[in-house]
Amino acid sequence: MASLISCPHCGTRPKEEFAIRGDATPLRPSSMASDEAWHDYVHLRTNPRGRVREHWQHVAGCRRWLVVERDNLSHAVFSVTDAATEVDR
Amino acid sequence: MAYDYHAVHALDGTIGAIAERRANHLAVHRATAMAMVLASPGRVPEAAGILVANGDFEVRFSGPGEWLVLSEVHAPETLAAELGVRLGDAAFVIDQSHGRVALTLTGPDAARILANGVAVDLHADSFPVGRAANVLCHHISVNLARTSAQSFDLVVMRSFAEALVDDIKVMARSHDLSVDFATR
Structure with a gap:
């Protein structure tokens, strides 16, 4: 299994144990934000090549949401952190 | 009105026909007494301490602040209640025995x-x-x-x-x- 993700709670696991939600960079606007802000958040996505930040869920393991920073061309994984720690950022 | 319930194991009829023991x-x-325990926010060390302090429970890691607890001492019917009493509001307990x-x-x-x-x-x-x-x-x-x-x-x-x-x-x-x- 080529694609390995190092879960901070479970250790190194194959990507088959995870579900990918997608881009982790858009931040949810406040509930009363303008329609434009919500339109951006819901519909508009960049399509980058290279280093990306994504939300992955370890569904077959600890079931925690993780933020995986990886290269979507080479699938080199740079960092994996629990998404709960991102809340404080 | 009284009902008679017949307990059927999930694997009844698929295994158990041949009694043999190989290497x-x-x-x-x-029937195994099992329950999932999820620590209340911020009370992970407290819940872990209560679980580990008691030799009646076999505690298995499931996720951060979450454990699968098995017991050979307690019956499937009573384990979740026992855990609930010991843990109080330090954790949530869900019976998984069945x-x-x-x-x-x-x-x-x-x-x-x-x-x-x-x-x-x-x-x-x-x-x-x-x-x-x-x-x-x-x-x-x-x-x-x-x-x-x-x-x-x-x-x-x-x-x-x-x-x-x-x-x-x-x-x-x-x-x-x-x-x-x-x-x-």
Whole structure:
């Protein structure tokens, strides 16, 4: 299994144990934000090549949401952190 | 009006016809007291301390602040209530005794058999006795725990038990494996 993700709670696991939600960079606007802000958040996505930040869920393991920073061309994984720690950022 | 309920195990009728014991043996437990414990926010060390302090409970890691608790002392009917009393509001307790099936794989090839379907390193140095983890066995999520050098406990969702036993039979095709209920 080529694609390995190092879960901070479970250790190194194959990507088959995870579900990918997608881009982790858009931040949810406040509930009363303008329609434009919500339109951006819901519909508009960049399509980058290279280093990306994504939300992955370890569904077959600890079931925690993780933020995986990886290269979507080479699938080199740079960092994996629990998404709960991102809340404080 | 009184009803008579007949308890049927998820694997009744699929295993147990042949009573034999080979070098490697997969024992399916008929009734195991089990519960999931999820610590309340910010109270993980407290809940862990209460669980570990009591020798009646076998505590297995499931996720951060989340454990699968098994007990041979308490009955399936009483474990969740017992845990609820001991933990108070430090944790949430959900009874799993009838929701999951516990299996024990024992034998000199136990780790080799599991390695055919599980993607964690099961060498005794990296997965020592007492270690537990939620892992994917083929496409089924199981809680795997090492109970001795040559034996592993698997806890699986009840409705996946039959598929898991079939998978383990395939994984053990080049090894000598027998399958039976733990108590006949």
